[in-house]
Amino acid sequence: MSYQVLARKWRPRSFDTLVGQEHVVRALTHALEQRRLHHAYLFTGTRGVGKTTIARILAKALNCETGITAAPCGLCGSCLEIDAGRFVDLIEVDAATNTRVDEMRQLLENATYAPTRGRFKVYVIDEVHMLSTSAFNAMLKTLEEPPEHIKFILATTDPQKIPVTVLSRCLQFNLKQMPMPHIVGHLEGILGKEAVPFEAAALRHLAKAAAGSMRDALSLLDQAIAHGAGKVEEEAVRDMLGTVGDDHLYALLDALAAQDVGAMLAVADAMNARTLSFEAALQEFAVLLHRIALQQMAPAAISDDAERARLAPHAEAFDPEFLQLAYQIAIHAREDLPLAPDEYTGFSMALLRLHAFRPEQSAAGAAGGGGQVPARSRAAPPAVTPATTASPQPVEQAGARRATSQAAKRPAPAAMPAQREMAPVAAEPAGGVDWRGLIDAMQINGMVRELAQHCELIESNAGSFNLRLTSTHKHLFNPALKDKLQNELQSHFGRPVRVNIEIGEVSTATPAQKNREEQRARHEQAVAALEQDGFVQNVIDMFDATLNESSVKPL
Numbered sequence: 001m002s003y004q005v006l007a008r009k010w011r012p013r014s015f016d017t018l019v020g021q022e023h024v025v026r027a028l029t030h031a032l033e034q035r036r037l038h039h040a041y042l043f044t045g046t047r048g049v050g051k052t053t054i055a056r057i058l059a060k061a062l063n064c065e066t067g068i069t070a071a072p073c074g075l076c077g078s079c080l081e082i083d084a085g086r087f088v089d090l091i092e093v094d095a096a097t098n099t100r101v102d103e104m105r106q107l108l109e110n111a112t113y114a115p116t117r118g119r120f121k122v123y124v125i126d127e128v129h130m131l132s133t134s135a136f137n138a139m140l141k142t143l144e145e146p147p148e149h150i151k152f153i154l155a156t157t158d159p160q161k162i163p164v165t166v167l168s169r170c171l172q173f174n175l176k177q178m179p180m181p182h183i184v185g186h187l188e189g190i191l192g193k194e195a196v197p198f199e200a201a202a203l204r205h206l207a208k209a210a211a212g213s214m215r216d217a218l219s220l221l222d223q224a225i226a227h228g229a230g231k232v233e234e235e236a237v238r239d240m241l242g243t244v245g246d247d248h249l250y251a252l253l254d255a256l257a258a259q260d261v262g263a264m265l266a267v268a269d270a271m272n273a274r275t276l277s278f279e280a281a282l283q284e285f286a287v288l289l290h291r292i293a294l295q296q297m298a299p300a301a302i303s304d305d306a307e308r309a310r311l312a313p314h315a316e317a318f319d320p321e322f323l324q325l326a327y328q329i330a331i332h333a334r335e336d337l338p339l340a341p342d343e344y345t346g347f348s349m350a351l352l353r354l355h356a357f358r359p360e361q362s363a364a365g366a367a368g369g370g371g372q373v374p375a376r377s378r379a380a381p382p383a384v385t386p387a388t389t390a391s392p393q394p395v396e397q398a399g400a401r402r403a404t405s406q407a408a409k410r411p412a413p414a415a416m417p418a419q420r421e422m423a424p425v426a427a428e429p430a431g432g433v434d435w436r437g438l439i440d441a442m443q444i445n446g447m448v449r450e451l452a453q454h455c456e457l458i459e460s461n462a463g464s465f466n467l468r469l470t471s472t473h474k475h476l477f478n479p480a481l482k483d484k485l486q487n488e489l490q491s492h493f494g495r496p497v498r499v500n501i502e503i504g505e506v507s508t509a510t511p512a513q514k515n516r517e518e519q520r521a522r523h524e525q526a527v528a529a530l531e532q533d534g535f536v537q538n539v540i541d542m543f544d545a546t547l548n549e550s551s552v553k554p555l
Contacts, residue, residue: 177212
């Protein structure tokens with residue numbers, strides 16, 4: 001027996017199995033139950049959202065041998081023949097190939113005859129907007145006052161091209177694009193019935209690529225099953241679609257948060273090596289920035305718990321103002337990509353722009369993990385600069401207060417990174433190694449540093465380092481990066497060192513987590529210092545102001 005594609009095999013055959021068009025199903029169900037049947041229906045919507053499917057279900061509901069019903073039996077002769085496409089009183093017309101007035105007139109002449117097999121003769125005219133003006137004019141009278149045994153069901157992807165005289169004679173239903181969760185849930189059900197193993201993340205990629213079309217999603221699913229030799233796995237689907245995976249996007253965010261230009265460019269190089277679309281990358285990056293902004297401003301808008309957990313660290317790492325700026329940079333960079341010398345140059349320039357516009361970077365951060373430190377450093381603006389005050393103070397006194405406030409924001413000497421770096425310089429690979437300090441002492445950067453910082457040191461001895469990489473950052477692991485980290489350790493200690501990396505849940509804080517905790521503590525210390533500053537308190541009291549904590553940057 002020949003293979004039947006999934007889009008045809010699993011086409012909904014009743015209103016109960018229809019996905020994502022509840023508003024249309026509700027209206028048609030009530031109309032059928034109350035026998036309030038119109039003579040002409042118009043279904044509009046993009047491709048693959050169920051226009052023709054609903055038309056066939058409606059034809060079954062009108063011609064089922066059990067009577068006019070919103071739940072056709074699917075077992076009688078009429079239902080089976082409609083499902084098989086051989087019901088004589090269901091006439092499906094492709095308006096794209098039957099556009100002329102002569103063909104429409106012939107169709108309307110045949111409409112006067114009573115149905116042969118069913119209760120109603122149903123005309124389904126697909127892509128009706130393709131009809132010529134003369135053809136539309138020819139059908140107007142019949143469409144307005146057809147014989148009682150005739151029902152017209154029109155379908156189109158472009159209702160703007162249909163004359164208003166036709167629109168006014170039809171009940172119009174606008175079909176929505178399929179939401180991603182609906183598509184994913186439908187694909188999961190089909191794969192379960194087909195006994196095909198799959199990964200949930202792979203289905204999300206297929207649903208995103210389908211862009212709201214269930215038929216496209218099923219066609220892509222057919223392709224994914226063939227590509228994966230009977231399995232639907234995330235990596236294989238990403239390769240098939242040529243999409244930019246979330247791993248690359250989150251790696252860009254990690255590098256941007258760490259102010260590591262080398263790591264950002266390393267991601268661009270990896271994408272270029274796989275010939276991924278930089279335009280699609282900028283589009284997906286803008287979408288990700290939007291999701292992070294939602295996580296900050298309206299967390300309830302993100303319903304997926306796994307997505308919320310993955311976005312949470314990035315929502316804490318970036319200011320809302322910078323996210324807005326980064327979003328603008330991403331969408332404008334995508335628009336300017338055709339003007340760039342080549343796509344790689346345009347994409348990498350967008351990454352440099354994202355780094356350059358990070359607010360109030362320190363000199364080390366501006367260097368970008370190995371770049372040149374700008375000769376002129378930017379001074380941070382004062383927290384508050386009121387134009388006038390009720391009781392002006394001497395300049396020296398106000399300056400002293402600001403200096404005291406800035407001094408309070410500085411971390412204690414014991415926490416300075418420079419002193420941390422000195423401790424492990426001479427350390428040999430043995431138990432009790434300060435892994436975080438060792439990373440700083442080796443002065444590695446780029447993706448190798450990202451890999452090291454998200455690893456926990458499990459055990460070390462004279463010749464090996466056993467590390468565990470957090471499962472949320474498993475995208476950082478690949479043999480090439482592990483070999484580079486191993487070479488850096490060998491160069492640092494001057495002897496052969498072996499690195500072993502496993503992926504799992506860490507039991508202690510990784511260097512990256514410790515860095516975030518330190519940054520958070522320094523921010524809280526700076527906020528507390530400002531809140532206790534007399535000058536700031538006077539301004540708050542005088543102007544009934546509030547301190548915007550997100551704008552406070554520790555020195």
